[in-house]
Amino acid sequence: MNVRLILLPLAAALGLAMAAPAAADDDKVPYWASIDAEIANLRVGPGDSYKIDWVYRRPHLPVKVLRREGPWRLIQDPDGAKGWMRDLLLSRQRAAMVKDGGLIAMHAEARGGSPTLWRVEPGVVGLLGECKDGWCPFDTDGHKGFVREDQVWGTGAP
Structure with missing residues (x-):
């Protein structure tokens, strides 16, 4: 018997079994x-x-x-x-939007004492990185830095 004829269905079944958890994650809301x-x-x-x-x-x-x-x-x-x-x-x-309440500082590093690169006004939208310790990487039209997580909408648990 040809080994390829046996291995192809086995590989396909294994691939489907491994893909099931990823598909299940897509079903979780919010x-x-x-x-x-x-x-x-x-x-x-x-x-x-x-x-x-x-x-x-x-x-x-x-x-x-x-x-x-x-x-x-x-x-x-x-x-x-x-x-x-x-x-x-x-x-x-992931993206975020600056909340109402005035200008916020976009910092060079994920800490309050780091230099302010820009001041960002409410309503500005940017791409969001992984937030850690209350700070998030934020990129708005190529202007990159860090913002406090509590100053943008789109972070935390949905």
């Missing part, structure tokens, strides 16, 4: 995501036939995914608005 399109429609229900409630024109805007229904995601934006968006318009790329 989770953080970001808008991954120049224009993204928020609908009142999970389908193209539902009315468009809001049109986003802000790539990388952080959102919280609250529920899944097929290819649709119930999301919440930083202002608290909720609605349905297609999964193709979202990315697992």
Whole structure:
């Protein structure tokens, strides 16, 4: 008997078994995501036939995914608005938005005593790195530094 005929189905079965945990992680909600399109429609229900409630024109805007229904995601934006968006318009790329309350400092290092590189105003959106000890790497249009975790929306447990 040809060994390849036996090994191919075995390898395929092993690959499917190993992929199952990753697929299960995708089903867990809530989770953080970001808008991954120049224009993204928020609908009142999970389908193209539902009315468009809001049109986003802000790539990388952080959102919280609250529920899944097929290819649709119930999301919440930083202002608290909720609605349905297609999964193709979202990315697992973490992002954050500076909260209201005035300018915040973006530091050179993840500590308060480090030099301030920039002052960032409320509403600015940037890509977010892994937060540690209350500080997060933050990149807004190539301006990179560290911000305090409590000054941006899109961090912590969703």
